[in-house]
Structure formats: structure tokens, C-alpha cells
Amino acid sequence: MTASLVIGMPGGTELLAILAIAILLFGANKLPGLARSSGQAIGEFKKGRDQIEREIRETVQESSEIAEERTGDE
Secondary structure, X not given: OXXXXXXXXXXXXXXXXXXXXXXXXXXXXXXXXXXXXXXXXXHHHHHHHHHHHHHHHHHHHHHHHHHHHHHHHO
């Protein structure tokens, strides 16, 4: 039987270990600020991703409209 390496969401024990390490590294007083900064960074990343996806959809739509116009002219 072969064991496959599956990386999934951490469970309760893993989350507690990560939290303990974070407290040791950054201190309990800095964790709320760190969490806030991380949340803001993730929000900015999602905004940027959504903007790029929107631009790609618009470009694809414009390209398909131009292709339809060209095939209609011939």
C-alpha cells in the first residue's frame, strides 16, 4: 500500500500549534495588528485578481465581436 501526500486544511491541533508559534514569534500584543494587515493584504489581492479577470473577459468578448464582424464581412 502506498501512502500519498495530501495537503489539506489544518485540523484543530495544527491550528493550535500554528497559533502558539505565532505568539512566540510576534508576541500576543502584535497578533491583532498582524491579522488585520493580513486581512487587508488578502482583500487587495482579491480586488486585483477580480480586476484582471474582468479585463480578460472584456478582451475576450471584444475579440469575439471583432471575429464575428470579420466573418460577417466575407
